[in-house]
Amino acid sequence: MSGFVEKPEPPQVPGLVHLHTGKVRDLYRNETGDLVMVATDRLSAYDWVLPSLIPDKGRVLTQLSLWWFDQLQDLIPNHVLSAADEDLPESAPADWAGRTLICKSLDMVPVEAVARGYLTGSGLVEYNESRTVCGLALPEGLEDGSELPAPIFTPATKAAVGEHDENVSYEEVARQVGADTAAQLRQATLAVYSRARDIARERGIILADTKFEFGFDRAPDGTSTLILADEVLTPDSSRFWPADQWQPGRAQPSYDKQFVRDWLTSPASGWDRKSETPPPALPEEVVAATRAKYIEAYELLTGQSWS
Ligand SMILES: Nc1ncnc2c1ncn2[C@@H]1O[C@H](COP(=O)(O)OP(=O)(O)O)[C@@H](O)[C@H]1O
């Protein structure tokens, strides 16, 4: 069992049609047909959307994504039409300020486009069994946190809320979306990862891996353009490691939900990850420490202070 511990009630806003409640984002369509994407303060861990909120998390995700979209503009177009709160309906909740983007509604490619420059997580599990990741052969002797000889494209199929994404081979992606689209996905994923890795590295952060979602903008004349969508290069979609503490051979400290995972799997939480029971609410200090980590990542990457 997994999913939402408490099913959220997305606010109803006149002029907007509610489309979807994701793990973190609520999606609406406005009267012009564009997408309104609201990043909430929800947080997921171990395939559960937790009953606790992390104050400001959604704003950090939205502002960090916007900053990255800017850094990447010359490489690939993105789906953002407006980040201005004035462009929202007047009756939108005040709390949506700073966390809401109006985006071009795209024909999404149903693939989690993952790039990895370092070995960890599900990549490490597969490597330990077969010396491959998503079927790609890797050299002997790599360990948890090792840098790969070159970044690799390791796609996954997108799972519903509460389900695991599943790593798939490049060939499987090509079968599902076509050879042309698969090639475009791989090229774009690796180009964007490499740019972002270099930018992060200058700021003392290792971008170990990250997940993108792309969509097609289909023009009336029949042409299709691949667009970078969703959120980009946030602590929710990426593993960021402090470069000065990087030490292959062990789990790396990271700028994300580490406090949450550590607490949930500690005796203090009283929760058994393998059980069917939903995880408990987080103690105040875990919420505060997690909020601080998200803000720290934002400040280090952008060089701007949060408040
Ligand atoms: N430009 C876009 N057009 C259509 N759908 C999009 C666009 N950008 C993001 N999405 C979708 O919006 C949802 C974002 O919500 P999120 O909370 O991240 O959901 P999930 O639980 O699926 O990760 C995802 O399903 C994503 O595929």
Ligand SMILES: [Mg+2]
């Ligand atoms: Mg998502």
